[in-house]
Amino acid sequence: GVMPPYAEECACMHGVTVSSGGGRWIVTTDWRQLGGTGCTSSHGGTSAAAPLAAGMIALMLSARPCLSWRDVQHILVLTAEKVDKQIGHYTRNGAGLFHSHKHGFGMLTAWRMVQAAKTWKSVPPAEYTKSESLLEFSKLPPNQTVYLYYDNSASASDSSPAILEHVKVYVNIQHPARGQLIISLYSPSGTHSVLATVRPFDKATTGLSWTFATIRCWGETPYGEWKLAVNNTSNQPGLIQNWRLTLVTTSISPKDYAKRIRRVRDIVTGKVAAPLQAQSCPKSAPLFTADGSSEGAPFGATPVGKLVGWLHRLPLIFN
Structure with missing residues (x-):
């Protein structure tokens, strides 16, 4: 499989599923009952990919109704398989995980x-x-690159x-x-994430005030020197007013997480x-809400109810 022509590369993509492209489509049910078959042979795009995921x-x-939405993300990361290896440009990060701007951690x-x-075992x-x-x-x-640091x-x-x-x-x-700016982030482990690339049709003159995200550093240590690179590819000057990092972590040591990675791969x-x-889920296992907290389950405690809640998180999981 390859990245379809309508897709964009992304540093915060967890994984991919099959969809349309290259003249091929997805066959599925059709509520319009076209031709009396109840099926369609021209389904595609994210409309096909997201339901599969x-x-x-x-x-x-x-199988495990006590999984939180963050547990789901960890499992996606550790079980995804590389696709399009020749031009997928997978990068091995500091935790030994491979990520591609085209395919995330791979095929689900x-x-x-x-x-x-x-x-x-649920993460903290x-x-x-x-x-x-x-x-x-x-x-x-x-036509220069400016580097900014945070330690x-x-x-x-x-x-x-x-x-x-x-x-x-x-x-x-x-x-x-602003469409002529390339913005990249380097983690303390050296992992490179392209947050924004050149966008020829972005003619905005107002600059950029935006929050980007990356998961290419998944499983790495959060500590050390972070480097932000802003490459101005245009012939016009600009000004970097300020920037800020938000690190989302969990209290597992890199050594213990490496054991989890090996365990999943062995299975x-x-x-x-x-x-x-x-x-079996622990009797005291909480019912997780859509935001990952344990203060009840507004969409219901059943697997289907929890799935409805997690669908609100799909923009985060499959950007």
């Missing part, structure tokens, strides 16, 4: 996801750490280990041709026999 997630929830596979879900709560607003007022000369090494603690999930980057840039590759039955 939702269906696979529903199968996971049927229902069997692998369900097998991993059967014995998955998410922790959100925001840097102060980094006031730069840095000039952005024509949080002092926050590292052996008693409070953590790994990254999501990273959000807010930037406030004045520029008369989905057959090195370790996959369990026939899923582990």
Whole structure:
């Protein structure tokens, strides 16, 4: 499979499913009952891809209804398979995971996801750490790249280990041709995320005040020197007013997360026999809401009800 012509590369994409492109389409049911068959052979786009992903997630929830939406994301990351390896441009990050701006962590596979879900131990709560607003007022000369730095090494603690999930980057840039800016982020482990690339049809002259996101650093340590690169490819100058980092982490050590990665890989590759039955959910397992908290379940506590809640998170999972 390859990236369809209507898709965009993205640093915060978890994974992909099949869809239309290259003259091929998805065959599925059709509520309009065209031709009396109840089917259509011309379905495609994200209208086809997102329901496939939702269906696979529903199968996971049927096996383990106590999974939170963040557990689901971890399982997607660890079970996705590389596709389009020749031009997918996968990058190995500091946690040993491979991510592509074209395909995320790879193709979602229902069997692998369900097998991993059967014995998955729920991750600890998410922790959100925001840097102060980094006031730069840095000039952005024509046809040059400006590098900005943020170091949080002092926050590292052996008693409070953590790994990254999501990273959000807010930037406030004045520029008369914002479509000519390339914005990239480098994690302390050296992982490169392209947050924004050249957009020839973006003629806005108002600059950019926006929050970007990346998951290419998933599983890495959050501590060290972060580097933001702003490449001005135009002949006009600009000004970087300020920027800010938000790190979404969970309290698992990189060493323990590496054990989780190996365990999942052993199960989905057959090195370790996959369990026939899923582990029972703990009696005290909370019912997770759409935002990942445990203060009730507004969409219902059943797997279907929880899936409805998680569908509100799909823009985050499949950007």
